[in-house]
Amino acid sequence: MLLGLTVIAVGAFIGWQWFVPNGKHVVPVFDQVNPIIHKGEVMNQGAIVEGESIKLPLEAVRQLLGSEEPIRYEPESESIILTTQDKVIHLKTDALTATMNQKPFELSFAAEKVGDNVFLPIAPLEELFGLQTEYDEETSIVTVRLPGESVQRAAVQAEEAAIRSEPTIKAPISEALLKGAVVRIWGEQEGWYRVQGPAGYIGFMKKSDVAISDIETVEEPARKKPFIAWKLYGQRINLTWEAVYSRNPDTSQIGELSGVNVVSPTWFELVDGKGKIRSKADADYVSWAHRKEMQVWALFSNSFEPDLTTEALSSYERRLNMIKQLLSYSQMYKIQGINIDFENVYPKDKENLVQFVRELTPLLHEQGLVVSIDVTPKSNSEMWSVFLDREALGKVVDYMMVMSYDEHWAASPKSGSVASLPWVERSIVRILEEDDVPAGKLLLGIPLYTRIWTEAEGENGEIKVSSKAVGMESIEALLEEKKLKPEYDPQTGQNYVEYEEDGALQRIWLEDETSIEARIQLVKKYDLAGIATWQRGFQKESVWGVMDDALQSRP
Known part of the structure; x- marks a missing residue:
């Protein structure tokens, strides 16, 4: 009997222990002094909090925003550049002065560098990205929320409730709450909610202790209306490049250019590593184009000089130097857009080119200027194709011209078409599918020239191949x-x-009405924005009408 009573007593004690909640309070321990919590998860790096100043580590901000909203740090000048679709903010560590779209932007707290880490003040992050922070002085927790993020909230309905470290009543209490306190719910597990309490701690609450209330959503920051690059609704872009080598053409000799609505003269080129630009712009040409109701998107090239390109793209100051000149020339000559044509570029400069376009586009848009960039079809050529991050560029620019020609180039060891139709179609499809560039941003590049190929037998019986480019009339x-x-x-x-x-085989794959119409059918098939032809002067006059009729007809 004594043994039986003992067993009952022990069982009762164990049962009582099992069902009695743990009343012990513990303070969660973090690896950081000021831990950052986002969507119920603790981030790897902590913040700096000094009085009213909250600063977030650059890498944490990049992780929060992702590549869509880039943040650039250049250690040589300690420059920090933040860009969105319509804004560019530039600041430096330990400086309260900054610029937004080249205008002064005052900071209450400066960015700072601690060891190898750079910390950004909240103000520009709120201004550009709508990032919101909450700070609890007692727990030192910084909670970060981004625009568009939503979370379910719940209110404590019991007189007292606890947030525990694990989903069991035997786990210690992280935060004790009274009736009416509000928590954010980040998940659920076996009758428990995973929550974040008012003090910022993350833990678990019994479902029966709370009642679901509302959904909390962070509002999107106020944005300017999206930039409208093309206002001729229902009309596809019909651009032709005007190659200007030494002097501008006599516009009285050009002709009508039936259907062309954009001309892109090759006016601006990079001349040194500091970002100086040479201009061949001509006000008379602009006036002529405007009288013909054509827009002018002046081309800016890197002169195809890779070393100059590396230097000019290497720093914010040099990139801004180029941007300021392009803005100045655009205002001076009353042009409507800039067409970027950077070729023969080192792959190491891929990110710097994207950064240049990110910094350029908001400032040009502010002046009403269209931004476009020329890209080659995708290939393994490092200097002519690999350096182009088409996916990243496609998210920034208004238009991307795919230079779908020189499938067989001037010094090709094999004769062939400048741009066979299957090759052109593959070039377009790869950019649409692999790089996710919207069809409405792509212009199909069309050659107005062809090559006469000569295949002659050499001394050893080998066939030597040479070519020369000629226009349609020739x-x-x-x-x-x-x-x-x-x-x-x-x-x-x-x-x-x-x-x-002369004993040699001459071979020609013609560019004519047949090839032009076939290419424009690809524009319609993939619903592209239009065409860009290289170059005016190679065509025969009748081709303009053929292109216009085929391009603008519906369907």
């Missing part, structure tokens, strides 16, 4: 002179002709 004259009749080549989607001359 090819027509050649065909007439030699009484040649081209035949349609279904593999390239072009007319083709060959003939013997």
Whole structure:
């Protein structure tokens, strides 16, 4: 009997212990002095809090915002650049002066560098990204929330309730709450909610202790209306490049350019590593274009000089130098856009080129200027293709011209089409699918020239290949002179002709009405923004009307 009573007593004590909640209070321990909590998770780095000043580590901000909202730090000048679609903020560590879109922007607290870490004040992060912070003085916890984020909230309905470290009543109490206190719910587990309490601690509460209330959503910051790059609704872009080598063309000799609504003269080029730009802009050309109701998107090239490009893109100050000049020239000559044509660039400069475009675009948009960039079809060529981050650039620019030509280039070891139709289509599809560039931003680049290929037998019996680029009228004259009749080549989607001359085989894949119409059908098939032709002067006059009719017709 004594043994039985003992067993009952022990069992009762164990049962009582099992059902009695743990009343012990513990203070959660963090690895950081001022831990940062986002969506119920503690981030790897902590904040700096001094009085009213809250500063977040740069890497934590990057993690929060992701690559869509870039933050750049340049240690050489200790510059920090924050960019969005319509704003560029520049600040430096230990400085209260900053700029927003080149205008003064005063800071109450400066960015600072502690060891290898850079910490950013909240003010510019709130201004640009709408990032919100809450700080609890007792727990030293900084809670961060981003625009558009939503979370379910609940109110304590019991007279007293506890947030515990684990989903069990035997776990110690992290935070004790009274009736009416509000918590955020970040998940649930076996009859418990995973919550964040008013003091910032993360833990678990019994579902029966709270009642679901409302959903809390962080409002999006006020933004300017999106920049509208193309206002000719229902009309596709029909751009042609005007190659200006030494002097501008005599506009009285150009002709009508039927259907062309944008001209892009090659006026601006990089001349040194500090970002100096040479201009060949011509006010008379602009006036002529405007009288013809054409916009002018002046081309800015890096002169295809990789070393100059590296230097000019290397720092905020040099990039800003280029931007200021482009803004000044645009206002001076009353042009409507800038077309960026950077080629022959080291792959190491990929990120710097994207950063330049990110800093350039908001400032040009502020002046009503369209921003476009020329890209090659994707290939393994490091200096002509790999350096282009088409996906990142496509998120920033208004338009991207795909230079779909030189499938077989001037010094190609094999003769072939400048741009066969299947190759052109693959080039477009890869950028649409692999780089997620919207179809409404893409312009299909169309060559107005072709190459006459010469295949001659060399001393060792090998076939030597050479070529020369010629315009459409020259090819027509050649065909007439030699009484040649081209035949349609279904593999390239072009007319083709060959003939013997001086013991060598001459081969030509023609650019003509047939190839032009086939390319424009691709524009319609993939619903692209329009076309860009290289270059005015290579075409025959009748082609302008063919392009206009094919491009603007519906469907």
